[in-house]
């Protein structure tokens with residue numbers, strides 16, 4: 001595997017199960033044991049009902065582009081060969097929104113509400129980044 005030149009995420013105590021799920025190519029998020037809703041980013045209390053009871057549960061990995069921007073400027077040298085690229089807010093079918101990239105399609109063809117599905121980019125032996133591609 002070639003050396004990875006972009007910043008590598010460092011899991012927090014709250015997000016460790018999320019990153020470990022990605023490593024196994026599973027999208028896991030916290031699901032409230034009381035109200036049943038998912039949430040993201042990880043936190044110790046349900047943002048919907050403030051319960052502290054939750055279960056890490058698998059999501060489908062399917063969703064849609066809620067909003068996006070196209071980066072043309074290189075903000076980090078690790079991205080120098082990738083501009084222009086798409087940074088998008090993905091609204092998952094189960095409700096949560098997450099920031100990611102839409103790949104496998106030219107940035108000028110991405111549109112809001114476009115259906116997307118997750119793909120797992122194994123950037124190192126221990127870290128996997130979730131990205132999305134047209135469904």
Ligand SMILES: [Zn+2]
Pocket residue numbers: 032033034035036037046047048049050051
């Ligand atoms: Zn809740």
